[in-house]
Amino acid sequence: MTASGLVRAGPISLAGVLLVWTAIALPAFWRSADAERIAAQIVGGRSFQLDAVRQALVEEGGQTSAGRCQPAARRAAAILRLYLFEDAASAPRRDEADRSLAELRTGLRSALRCIPTDAYLWLVLFSMESRSGIRPEHLDYLGMSYANAPNEGWIALKRNPVALGSFTMLNDDLARLAVNEFAQIVQNGLYDDAAAIYAAVGPEARIAVLVRLIEVPLSHRERLSRALDAVLPGVPIPGVDRSDDQPWKR
Known part of the structure; x- marks a missing residue:
């Protein structure tokens, strides 16, 4: 084949390879x-x-x-x-x-x-491995989820119910992260989500988040209180005036 033929064949061959690769x-x-x-x-x-x-x-x-x-x-x-x-x-x-x-x-x-670095998959792994009871090594998986996505809203909404649902088994660092995450959910205006989380967790977690809510601006606490009334009426949110719920005191 002549040199000019090789030149012409080059692009044709390349096109053929590309067509095969595409297929x-x-x-x-x-x-x-x-x-x-x-x-x-x-x-x-x-x-x-x-x-x-x-x-x-x-x-x-x-x-x-x-x-x-x-x-x-x-x-x-x-x-x-x-x-x-x-x-x-x-x-x-x-x-x-x-x-x-x-x-x-x-x-x-x-x-x-x-x-x-996938925080969601670490959360799923924690949930799956701890189904039969939480062991110390399982907490590392939850810790990896927080480490890789400490402030991502959609992950927080999936992670916080799991973390607070396991509250009594968490170490101090994870317990603090979970409680702070709940407060952040409230401050982000996700009151219905926060109310649903609160209603589903145990008394120890409820006490911890109520204490943490003292640091949350009052306007957010008031809105959370109204959202909680729809799922768990009568929860005493710190600093929120509930006198309207007691007509005999008016």
Whole structure:
């Protein structure tokens, strides 16, 4: 072949390689993107048909089985496994739940080796590992969640009920973080969320957050008090005048 022929063949060959690569890579990309989309919407609270989640997980498996660190794919796979486990556990379907839990634990650890800064996955790992009782090493997982996302609102709303729900088992540092996080939720104006969290936790956590609320501006405490009345009437929020609730004192 002449030199000019080689020059002409170069771009043609390159175009052929690109076409082959596109045919191979794009389907995998779109499958992965679909799994990641479903995972993101699950975290946001949306429900999906189990078959759609299972299919997305099967397709995502091709992205994570090769051992390469692909953060988005591994994170999505872990969240899809969490969804399947929670459904099986709530049914309850004991054998399926046990199998799903084992797969979830493996998936979480695999994802966190790839993305050790993912605060949400650390929170999920803490929740899963402490299901049968909290051991000291489990607290490290919750600590990693706080360390990597101390002030992210959406994570705080998922983490605070878990942390305060485990309040009596937390060390002093984690207890302080959990109580401060509750106060921040109130100061961010998320009164209904804060009220729901307060109503669901034990007396020790309630006392701790009420003491911490003394430092929160009064206007926020008053709004929290009104939100609490809808789910747990009569809670004495520090500094909030409840005389209107006692007409005989007017």
